[in-house]
Amino acid sequence: MxxxxxxxxxxxxxxxxxxxxxxxxxxxxxxxxxxxxxxxxxxxxxxxxxxxxxxxxxxxxxxxxxxxxxxxxxxxxxxxxxxxxxxxxxxxxxxxxxxxxxxxxxxxxxxxxxxxxxxxxxxxxxxxxxxxxxxxxxxxxxxxxxxxxxxxxxxxxxxxxxxxxxxxxxTAATVVSPLRSALIGRVVVEQAKGFVSEVLGVSMDEAFRLIRTHSRAHGEHLTDVARRLMRDRHTRPELVRALTELAHREGRQ
Known part of the structure; x- marks a missing residue:
């Protein structure tokens, strides 16, 4: 190059x-x-x-x-x-x-x-x-x-x-809160990856890619989608269906 x-x-x-x-x-x-x-x-x-x-x-x-x-x-x-x-x-x-x-x-x-x-x-x-x-x-x-x-x-x-x-x-006095927020967000994303991987029968890499693609397509934060998957029993089925359809749609392309 x-x-x-x-x-x-x-x-x-x-x-x-x-x-x-x-x-x-x-x-x-x-x-x-x-x-x-x-x-x-x-x-x-x-x-x-x-x-x-x-x-x-x-x-x-x-x-x-x-x-x-x-x-x-x-x-x-x-x-x-x-x-x-x-x-x-x-x-x-x-x-x-x-x-x-x-x-x-x-x-x-x-x-x-x-x-x-x-x-x-x-x-x-x-x-x-x-x-x-x-x-x-x-x-x-x-x-x-x-x-x-x-x-x-x-x-x-x-x-x-x-x-x-x-x-x-x-500053040294103010880094704790945002660091904690970032670390908590990562934990939730990891949990959601594992959940999607098990439910859809895909690899962890593929599960993460599906969650990320869905969040970007819908203008949502990645961690917000992950939290909904793990903590919102009302919206979880709809999200799982959307991720399943996304996986199938991409598999046909």
Missing amino acids: SDDLRETRVLSAVVSLVDSLLDDFDVVDLLTELTERCAELLDISSAGFLLADPLRRLHLVAATSEQTRDLELFQLQAEQGPCIDCYRTGEPVVVPDIATQVDRWPRFAPAAAEAGFAAVHALPMRAAGVVLGALNLFDTRPGGLSEADRLVAQTLAHIACVAVLQEHPP
Whole structure:
């Protein structure tokens, strides 16, 4: 890809994401889109965002795929990996070859390799001197991050911070409420994914895509649709029918 074409794609992505911030948006949906943009713009396999709660415990809020989600959750369970180190130090972690990091991360490094990833990187999400979490990047090919790639990734991480803190000034005293809101939203979305996956007999990735497609087509927040699926017994049957019809309609195309 030429430098001019890459620059155009990056600027277009940034403009689109900033436009979303200026409109009514769903933070979980936007962070998921950010992971997809990361993969596209950096030519990597996948990405994920981890956010810290008020007790400084990291939680997954968005991932490009279910495979990435599983590895991110394993990283949290093992309490080791690039995102953990990035969050603790507030500094980027760039690992061009995960196979060389077994001594550093004896549980995470083999798990990442087994999942098919050769390179992993993490960049901090920081606002007003507070590290909110980290952006994880995964690739099936070994290799580092160029300065241009790192700048793009850090820019997307900054946009993620703005998305999380949109309703509050980014100071250490005010980050708790929006962080809690984002984390709760992600939990509800995960519950809805599992419910739709079981009811419709589809993969978790497909369940999430169906919920997301429905929410966007109807101008609803992703988390609002998820909450209706999990908590509103009156509208749930109608939603399930709509998702079933959507799956069948797309299957015929």
